[in-house]
Amino acid sequence: MLIGVPKEIKNHEYRVGLTPASVRELRTHGHQILIETGAGEGIGMDDAAYAKAGAEIVPDAASVFARAEMIVKVKEPQPAECRQLRPGQILFTYLHLAPDPEQAKLLMQSGVIAIAYETVTDERGRLPLLAPMSEVAGRMAVQVGAVSLQKANGGLGVLLAGVPGVPPARVAVLGGGVVGTNAARIALGMGADVTIIDKSIGRLAQLDDLYGPHLKTLFATAEAIEDAVFHADLVIGAVLVPGASAPKLVTRDMLGQMRRGAVLVDVAIDQGGCFETSKPTTHDDPTYIVDGIVHYCVANMPGAVPRTSTFALAQATLPYALKLADHGWKAALRSDPHLRAGLNVAEGRIVHPAVATALGEVVLTADLVLAAA
Template sequence: MKIGVPKEIKNHEYRVGMTPAGVRELCAKGHKVYIEQLAGAGIGLSDDDYRQAGAEVLPDAESVFATADMIVKVKEPQTQECQRLRSGQILFTYLHLAPDPKQAKLLMESGAIAIAYETVTDAQGRLPLLAPMSEVAGRMAVQVGAHCLEKAQGGAGVLLAGVPGVAPGKVAVLGGGVVGLNSARMAAGLGADVTILDKSLPRLAEIDALYGPRIKTLFATTESIEKTVFDADLVIGAVLVPGANAPKLVSKAMLKHMRTGSVLVDVAIDQGGCFETSHATTHADPTYVVDDIVHYCVANMPGGVARSSTYALTNATLPFIKQLADLGWRKALASNAHLRAGLNVIEGHIAHPSVSTALGESLFDTQTFFAGGSHA
């Protein structure tokens, strides 16, 4: 199979969809890999690194899209990238379609087979291709939140770690999944006063058993969220409903009861955000203020640590890329239910239930299709 890796074009996005090590693995199996010129330059991977691994370097994105049977990316395709896709071509990347009907429409019009990293599952029901970036984003959330709390950044001037004789900052983490736990660990490691809220009692029990009093746990109700958020210096939104819009847990009205200069970091912004006042920002202009509360809502947070993120992501995606390349998308999706869960768009139709519901589009019957029948 011919596999193409274009350079990412989203604002301040330096990650790349494949490392030279991945290229070498695929080329060893007889596949051809085409890399856009300078695709890895942002993280110190040169065109020669890719050539030595067996890739052919092409001069522009148009050449990569025109040549490849499968496009491997990191972030969702921008408008011009969607327009370069063709019928039957595989797109394997993060998509986050629920809050993005424009992208969904363009992908449907392309006729491509769009498989989303964020909805691929594993045998335990986890999201193995979302997990590495969730780990990165969770840890980054505390770093950026601590920075935003500095007075010069519009924050209250609070040091999360505190100092002898001065209480540490208070951190509220909404959601006990991969993002939430990584955020809580980082905040606790700094010495902050950390509370994590979740609706899963087994998950809270697991966190309590692992971390004891270093991380407080609370069952998430409207009342417990309000009390914790109102008392916090830093609130990290870390909730996820796979494929669907994130629930709004902090309303605009709640901001008036929060501490002046406190900070909201919305890691769920890719799925629409979990704060009512959230809107996506970029690394170039990451924050804004509403009712004296600093909002950080960068939609590609891990892109800020692009080298670490690229290696973490490609370690997870490579086995699935190999399977798609070895078998083709029909056989690969038919034989692997976990990879099939990543299918979001197929030949003009929406194929993921949560995306279908969020966008109000009819759902393609993948079960019948991959069993050899009609999807109608």
């Protein structure tokens, strides 16, 4: 198969779809790889590194989109990229379609086969291609939250760790999945007073076993969320419903009872955000203030640490990229129900139930698409 990797064009997005090591592995399976010139510069990998691994370097994105049978990216295609996709071409990347009807419409119009990293599953129901970036985003959430708490950035002027005689900052983490667990780990390591809230008693028990009395755990009720948010200096939104829009756990009215200068970091912003007042921001202008509360809502947080993020993502996506390239999308998806869960758009239709529901589209499952193919 001819596989293409364009340079990412989203604001401050420096990651790249394949590393040179991934290119070399795909080449050993007999596949050809096109890399847009400069695509790997953000991770410190120049064209020579990709050429040495066996890739063909092409001058622009148009050359990649026009020739490749499968496009491997990191972030969702921007409108200009969507318009270069064609019927039957495979797109393998993050999509986050539920809060993005414009992208969904363009992908449907293109006729592309769009497989989303964030809805691929494994045998335990986990999201193996979302997990690496969730780990990065969860750890980063505490870093950016700590910076946002600085007075010069609109925050309370509170140090997460406190100092002898002065208590540490209070951190509330909404969601005990991969993002939340990694956020709690870093916040605890920095000396903060951390509470994590989740609706799964089993998950809370696991976290209690992992961190013991250093981490406070609460079962997710409206009252528990309100109490934690109202007393927190930093709130990290780490909830996820695969493929669907994130639930709004913090309302505009709740901001009025928070401390002025408290910080909200919405890691769920890719799926629409879990705070009612959230709106996507960029690394250029990451925060804004509503009712005295600082909001950090950057939609591609891991893009700020592209080298770490790219290598973590590439090692997770490579086995699936190989399966798609070795067998073609139809055979690969028929043989692997977990990869099949990643199919979001096929031949002009939304085919993931949660995405279709979020966008108000008729639900058409991947099984039906493959049965008719």
